[in-house]
Amino acid sequence: MxxxxxxxxxxxxxxxxxxxxxxxxxxxxxxxxxxxxxxxxxxxxxxxxxxxxxxxxxxxxxxxxxxxxxxxxxxxxxxxxxxxxxxxxxxxxxxxxxxxxxxxxxxxxxxxxxxxxxxxxxxxLSVENAIGIWQLAKCLNCESLKKKAMDFVLEYFVEVGNQEEIIGLECPDLLEVLSNDDLKVPSEDMVCDIALRWVQHDWKRRKCFLRDLCKTVRTSLLSDVCLHKLLTLADRAEGSADGENNLTIVDEDICNKEMHTYVDLKQSQKPRNYEEVLVTIGVRVSAGLLPSVNAYSFLEGKWFALEQLPLDPGAGFAVCAYNNHIYISGRHGRKTYLLDYDSSVDQWLHCPEMPDNRCYHEMVASNDSLYVIGGCNKREGALASVYVYNILERKWHHFSHLLFGVYSTSCAVIGNTLFVFGGRGMGSRRTQEVQAMNLTNGTATIVHLFPTPITESRALSDGDEAFVCTTNGSVMKIFEDGAVFNVAKMPNFDRYNFGVFLHRGLLVVTGGDTRYPSGLGAFDDMIQVIIDDKEKLSKETVVMRDKLYPFASAFGCQKIILHRSFLRRPALPEHQADDAGEEDKC
Missing domain, CATH: 3.30.710.10 (Potassium Channel Kv1.1; Chain A)
Known part of the structure; x- marks a missing residue:
């Protein structure tokens, strides 16, 4: 031995x-x-x-x-x-x-x-203490700890940036963080908002650093709203006692940006290594292509191919995003599956299979868990069961039941409540109830009735409220108590299989098909829905210049932050597009 x-x-x-x-x-x-x-x-x-x-x-x-x-x-x-x-x-x-x-x-x-x-x-390391640990490591010249703490700050800056610790930084430390190309932020607006909040926290002492901060923020990548905030603060600094004209810190070409136009990247500061992209999953069946996963760069105005799915997701799969991962659940042949897209390595990973056979279900994420809601199968029809998958433990278990089974529905989580909007019940009955489930004890209730039944809607959560888009173009805001308010109506909208996402604080509806032939075929547009009265323009909707790639399905539609090195392959080579055939329904 x-x-x-x-x-x-x-x-x-x-x-x-x-x-x-x-x-x-x-x-x-x-x-x-x-x-x-x-x-x-x-x-x-x-x-x-x-x-x-x-x-x-x-x-x-x-x-x-x-x-x-x-x-x-x-x-x-x-x-x-x-x-x-x-x-x-x-x-x-x-x-x-x-x-x-x-x-x-x-x-x-x-x-x-x-x-x-x-x-x-x-x-x-946590979002609450990462800045403090980084500062301690810098003070003591602990290079390894300093790097790991900084890597954590960059990776989780969306959460770290909301902590009060960052407002207490001295300017050189703040500049070191905000200037890093690996800062993982959904948009440059967040960087600018933190910089402005930092200055305003101690205006008298910190206004002199506004010039340095503006050199750090990629001003050419800001939204018009955020750029206006920056210019307003610069104007305030210009009128201060020191008499310095801080308006000159922002390039005149940037100041002259018009609403809803895009900055020419050749004249811009270079983008960061990470950017928030729109990811869509699947293509129209008649296109003759395998289901694909593609990402859209709003900065470049281009679509790129990501790592493809390891299996055909089948019909009626569900998609959600959590902690910068994308999850897909559904049925492949006779087997169920759960796939996890790890955005840090551009790879799909297999998770334990979904416990029961279902499709046309919904899936939402909350508190390190995935909730699979409703759906249907040939044996049982519309399902009322709700299963939960613990992401950290990689385990499934049965959670609770809805009051009645539904499929082709939409769901959103607000706080500790899961809302289920309409859908089809037994016998394909179209429903108009809003079911609410407490995620602590699993109890289900009916909190609202839509005026008419809705199916195949799309929903998403945004803080303490949610939005639901219906197939006739109605947009409704849902509050934590279940109250529903109509906030917008998209004109001449009659679609299903469309996608919804938030972009720069606005709701965007994209793609979709129509059951009534109009000669237009499938839709590839992206429509901004103006839902904030304070910023409401003359029209409730604005058609963006961005479009889906050819033959795209917007059903699996999520936004994540991705390293730009993964944006290298075109979404659909021209020869494939030429051979794909006529567009058709999903």
Whole structure:
């Protein structure tokens, strides 16, 4: 039997030092911490600390008389350090002492202990403390921890940016974060909003940094609304006592942008490495192409092909996005499936199969879980069951039941409530009820009745409200108590299989088919729906210049943040488009 003698010898030597330390044997130096004396071994301290090694080998007084006084370290902290090394107590590092131990480890140049503290901090990284840990690592020159903390800030900046810690940063630190090309943000507007919020938090002291912040924000990529906010603040700074004309910090070409136009990227600051893209899944069956996954870059105005699905998703699959992943559930042949698109590597991963056979169901995400709602199958008809998939545990379990089964419905989560809008029930009956389910206890109720039945609608959540778009073009806002309000009507709209998403704070409806031939075929447009009265224009809808790629289905339609390196393959090569045939329904 082989034996790791290196480890056994190391353990034996360490245990021997521990026995000698406990007995006070052969100790040849005294460490004075706030008047408390620790009797230690020079050779041991020299082995674990470059600080002590340099001291004891330099001929300094401490190396001759065997007495060392250390300032800036508490008795408890030095005792913890000795326990860590003499007794191998790695668990000595905890929330209460990690900062003091890390400061001491960097001062005394104790590499192993510093690594343990950094490892502890990395395990504790969260959106609430990432900025603070990054600043601590910068202060102590802990390069590894600084990089990992910064990587966390960049990855989860959507959440980190909403924390008060970022408003407390000094300008150089804020600029370091906001200027990073790997900042993962849905749009440049978020970067600008944080910069403006930071300045306004302490206007008198911080207004002088507005010029530097504007150089950091990619101003040419801002929406008109956000650009107006920036110019307004610059105008305010211009009228300040220092008399500096801050309007000159914004390029005149950018100031002259017209509403709903796009910036020429050749004249713009370069985009970041990440951008928010629109991802659509599937193509029209009659196009003769396999189901595809494509992403649209609003900055470039182009469609790109992503990693393709590992299987045909079949009819009536469900799609949702969560934590920058896209999930698809449905039925492939006689088997069910759940697929996970990992946007960090552009790959589809197989998850445990959905427990029961269903299609034309809905799927929404909340609190690290996916909820599969309703649907139908040949044996049972319309399904009332709700299953939940725990993303972290990778496990399915039955959650609850709706009051009655529905399929071809739409769903949204507001707070802790799941709303189910209309759909088809048993016997294909079109329903008009809004069912609500408490996600804590699974109880279901009916909270509203639409004036007429609705099916094949589309819904999405936006904070403490949701929006529902129907096949006749009505757009309704849903509040947390289930109240429903009509907010817009798209003219001449009669579509199904369309997609809905939010872009720059506005609801966008895209694509779809019609049951009534009009000579137009399938739709490829994107329609902005103006639903905020404060920003309402003369028309309720605006047709964007952006369009779907040829033969696209907008049914599986989600927005995620993607690294630009994945945007390299055209969505549909021309020769495929030429051979695809006539467009038709999904």
């Amino acid at each position: 082989t034996c790791n003698w290196r480890s056994r010898i190391a353990i034996s030597v360490l245990e021997g030092f521990k026995r000698k330390y406990d007995a006070g044997s052969f100790t040849d130096t005294e460490i004075d911490i706030q008047g408390t004396i620790f009797r230690c071994h020079k050779v041991f301290l020299s082995a674990i600390s470059d600080y002590f090694h340099a001291m004891f080998s330099s001929g300094m007084r401490e190396s001759l008389d065997g007495k060392v006084t250390l300032e800036g370290i508490t008795i408890e902290t030095f005792r913890d350090i000795l326990d860590f090394y003499y007794d191998s107590q790695g668990n000595i590092v905890c929330t209460d002492n990690v900062e003091e131990i890390l400061r001491a480890a960097t001062l005394l140049q104790m590499g192993c202990l510093q690594e343990r503290c950094e490892e502890f901090y990395v395990d504790q």
